[in-house]
Amino acid sequence: MSFPQAFVDPSSVAVVGATDDRAKWGHWLATGALAGADRREVWLVNHRAVHVLGQPCRTTVGDLPGTPDLVALCVPSRHVLAVVRDSLAKGCRAFLAITSGLGADEAELAALLRESGARMIGPNSLGLFNAATQLRLAWGNFTPGRLAIVSQSGQLGSEIAGLGARAGLGVSRFCSVGNQLDVGAADVLTSLVTDEHTTTVALYLEGFTEGPRIVAALAALRRAGKHALVLTTGASEGSRRLARSHTGSLTSALDVVDAACRAAGALRVTTPRELVDAARVLDATAAPRGRRVAIISDSGGQGGIAADLATRRGLRAPVFSDRLRTGLRALLPAAAAVSNPVDLAGAGEADLQVYARVVEAVAASGEVDSIVLSGYLGCYGEDAPSLVAAEDAVVDRLGDLQRADTARVPLIVHSMSAASSAVARLREHRVPVFDTVDSAVGALGHVTRLGERPRSVPTNVRGETAVPAAGYWAARTFLTALGVAMPEARRVTDAAGFAQACAALRAPLVLKAGWIEHKSEHRAVATGLGPDSAAAAFREMYERLGPGEYVVEEQDVRPGVVEMLIGGRRDRDFGPTVAVGLGGVHAELWRDVSVELAPVDRRTAAGMLDRLRARPLLDGWRGQPAVDVEALTDAIVAVSQAIAATPGVADIEVNPIRVGPGGALAVDALVVPRGADAVAQDACETTGADGHREAIEEQEIPREHVH
Incomplete structure (x- = not known):
């Protein structure tokens, strides 16, 4: 659904809960609304008062002489549903909900909005401000300028505005999205793309449940010549989930947010002061x-x-x-x-x-x-x-x-x-x-x-790839089909098959229990096997782990190799991502990883390698030869394409991929399908921005509401 003009320049506004008491929200919204009375019709609603701020009051929205273009709600939570029903019956289709603490009523409210085609900002919003259209429905005062603020936390957005004002930086638009029951940050960001009064956008979010839409909106702002500064606290809930792959424990939520910002041409900052400082420079030059x-x-x-x-x-x-x-x-x-x-x-x-x-x-x-x-x-x-x-x-x-x-x-x-x-x-x-x-x-x-030029995002993603079966052999088949080189190998299930495999392959050999995911941790891998040790190694492993699908591989013994890791993950909020870093059994120790949204092209993949602290190892370190970075780059691109093109896969991990002067060879891999639990998690919505709010008493919406 489109972002209504009523949130930008309404033809009429009704403030429900208007009051003369300066300590209450109804006073601030009524005062702000009346400041724009020469541009729009303003109606005040209070079921107890006859007059507020010297203006006549109606008892309900239904009693108004016309249909408000925008209804601002600052009534106790127990009255919100009734006021919305009354307003919908009147023909209203746009709401700003300051009220918090709706609890179970939020679900019913969301259903009412969907059924009627109405839109709502909030609940739990600090309000709206638009300098160009004289729209002020928020607590506090704003200095007009060219910075737009879109914030999940109303008070943090207000802090950004205050810091900006003290530094001579004004606000073009302010929108506190609150719990994002209906209108989300992506909707507001999209509406700013064509706003001629905005040159820089400040975005604060605590969760990115609409990650792809937010990235698209930020990218559209960039194309329109506007800059976006992003502030968050840890953000992507999906990235806090540790996957079964090592990659899941090596990347953080902020890694993925940074990758999203790079894809969109936006920039993440860490404090409100940093944001305002950067916005000040952008406002001037x-x-x-x-x-x-x-x-x-x-x-x-x-x-x-x-x-x-x-x-x-x-x-x-x-x-x-x-x-x-x-x-x-x-x-x-x-x-x-x-x-x-x-x-x-x-x-x-x-x-x-x-x-x-x-x-x-x-x-x-x-x-x-x-x-x-x-x-x-x-x-x-x-x-x-x-x-x-x-x-x-x-x-x-x-x-x-x-x-x-x-x-x-x-x-x-x-x-x-x-x-x-x-x-x-x-x-x-x-x-x-x-x-x-x-x-x-x-x-x-x-x-x-x-x-700097934002990273390029490929549009020619390969066609959807079938989800592989479980186990290492299936992962090998999946990756080799992508063009990722792996050692010669055989699949075996018994001693006789193992002996035949050893005869067909070149020693030294590696034996793996293919159904076990992290093999070194479970003694499910044996390396350096030759004619004298292979049979005993298979017998010991088989007796300890039992029957199953075993894999025998030729061991990579090339000199001068660097062990790297490539991982593809499906973040719940932002979708497919790809990571590359120093690999092997010490990957978690060094935690040297670069992350991007997937898919990536060769230029972006090369940039990921350049960001690694271990980058000098690839170019030759202390007399070692330079390795085949081009082959490693090809593998990064292939894994990124695969995770983007295979919705049924949650994780792809190639660890290690051994990169030498003569090419890159993946010697272990894991592909994790998405289960029913992942699909269910995708359907969940995050909780509201500020869940600690207390319920609003009759006509009492204290200032603490914005904390």
Whole structure:
């Protein structure tokens, strides 16, 4: 169902539960609704009062002279169903439910909405705000701007808005989705794609039950030229479930959320402050074209710290060319450092204009993608009033630079002053300025990642693959059909068959109990078998584990191999994922894994390998030869395609896949089908955002409701 215009710019609003009591929700919603009375009809409903805020009140929605386009509910939970029925009978089809604590009534309410084709935001919502349409149905006040906030937690969304306001960042739209009984975050995000007043979107969610829809909406925002910043707390319930494969214990919920953000071209941040800092930069300037950053400071210590922080954020401070260094030496004292970081060595104190000259020279060089100016600028006029005019002139010059060529070399300023007139003037020029260097560099690191090209998502997924039977032999058959190379092998069930297999294969050999999933943990694998040891090994294993499907393989004894792991998993919330990491029996110890939504193409698979701490092992480490990374990349792509194309499979694990100079060979594998329990879990919905709310007493909706 589409997102109703009634949630964006309703033609009329009814506030049910309106009151004169400023301590109650009904007062805030009524006040906010009346603030837009010159744009829309506003009706107030209270079964006890005749007048609220000087306006006439009706007893019920049914008594209103017209049909409200949007009904805001802030009545006690026991009255919600009756009010909704009354409103539906009146013809209303859009609801904002502030009320929480509906309990079992939520199911009946959801059924009522479905049957009538109505939509609802909430229950347990903090409300709605739209600066462009004068729609304010929420607790608190909002400063208009270009940041849209979509939050499952109303109070956290309110905190983001408040932090933004204090930093000079305003809100275009605010929507607290609450329990998402009907309207979910994906619906709101989709409605923002065409919102001309929004340039950046802040999303806070505690669960991603509509993962694919959310990814699609975030990707649509990216295509529309808008940036999305995602904040969450651990999120994907499906990823907290440990699968039977090792991969399930190696990846976390946040790994999958990060993968979803990469697929959508969005960015996950970890705190509301980080989100607001990044949004401030995006509100003022374009994202950098790359990771090359210039550090300019009037203190060697501050410049060094900024450079260290930049490296930790994935930025690069390249050494400047001879030409640029020569130009900077002409502007600075002999003691100045000009390689990058640049240390002004006191030049600013002699002539404040040197700040602007150096920044201009570096910006025009073409050698960097962004600039961090760190230190005392912003404090001169604050400490010495006679320097106010001179400092303002520098700030004006930096502001002109920020506007030039749409600021394709963004400037971020760290000032030791938090609120001087020069700092205020920088903000007026839309130059992002921070009072700590870690905030400045952290925000730049975030927006730089947002400016990078999002990962490509293949559309040519192979046709659906049949779900293999249980056991290692079936897993081998499944993987070899995908093009994943495995050793020569035979399937046996008795001593005679085992002897025939040994005669047909090249020693040394490996014996495996094919029906046991984690073989080394159950002594269900024997390696290095030759003519003298093979028969005894089979006899011992058979007597201990009993009859079953055994597999005899040629053992991979190539020198110079690296053991890796490839895993495909079906996350309950986001769907198919693929992971690659350091494999073998120590995989859980090192926990060195990269995750993406599946399927992936070769470029994305190669990027997954580049993110691994173990990446140098693949290129040759301490005299070892480089291994066949192309073959490993092919296997990653194949597993990703298979998990995406086989809905009946929950997990695919290839561990280890031994990668050497001459190719990649998978020497153990596990394929786990999806059971009835997984299907049932897919059908479940997560609980509401803030389940600890207490029921609302008669006309009492306390401020604590938003916690």
